[in-house]
Amino acid sequence: MTEPKKARSEFCKGKATRLETTFNGAPAPGGNYYEASKHYVKACKNPVAGKHPHGLGYGGIDSDVFRALLKRGCLTIELNLAGESPRFATFRDFLQEGVSVRWKDQRFPGPRRYLSEQYWYDSPFLLKGRLLEIQKEEKRRTEEKSQLGLWGGFMPAAHQ
Numbered sequence: 001m002t003e004p005k006k007a008r009s010e011f012c013k014g015k016a017t018r019l020e021t022t023f024n025g026a027p028a029p030g031g032n033y034y035e036a037s038k039h040y041v042k043a044c045k046n047p048v049a050g051k052h053p054h055g056l057g058y059g060g061i062d063s064d065v066f067r068a069l070l071k072r073g074c075l076t077i078e079l080n081l082a083g084e085s086p087r088f089a090t091f092r093d094f095l096q097e098g099v100s101v102r103w104k105d106q107r108f109p110g111p112r113r114y115l116s117e118q119y120w121y122d123s124p125f126l127l128k129g130r131l132l133e134i135q136k137e138e139k140r141r142t143e144e145k146s147q148l149g150l151w152g153g154f155m156p157a158a159h160q
Contacts, residue, residue, distance in 0.1 A: 012032075
């Protein structure tokens with residue numbers, strides 16, 4: 001008996017683009033990317049897929065897929081592990097806090113990126129909260145840069 005199809009999360013808006021990667025020298029599915037919402041979904045059917053084997057994080061996103069997400073301006077990631085509830089993370093956290101691991105396993109041609117468990121959320125609601133934090137932080141930084149620009153010509157020499 002086949003497992004019932006999981007409902008798509010609220011972040012899956014519009015039509016998905018299938019991303020491809022390479023596994024054992026052949027093309028392999030790399031996940032789905034939703035351009036309208038800038039959301040990436042990686043679904044793992046194998047019970048050990050998507051997890052760092054030593055418990056150092058989740059993801060296991062191949063470098064070619066990671067570069068494609070970076071190029072497309074990805075905002076959020078959803079990881080569907082076999083038999084588990086979905087996990088959600090911001091792409092910004094994945095970029096800034098994630099680690100790349102190059103395995104000595106020839107089936108994986110490039111490094112795979114993982115993100116520590118503390119950066120993954122178990123609900124879309126918590127992910128939205130993190131996105132709001134990021135927006136506020138970026139707005140604050142933009143305002144600070146703007147204010148520094150206003151003072152640029154008026155700072156005493158000792159402060160420059």
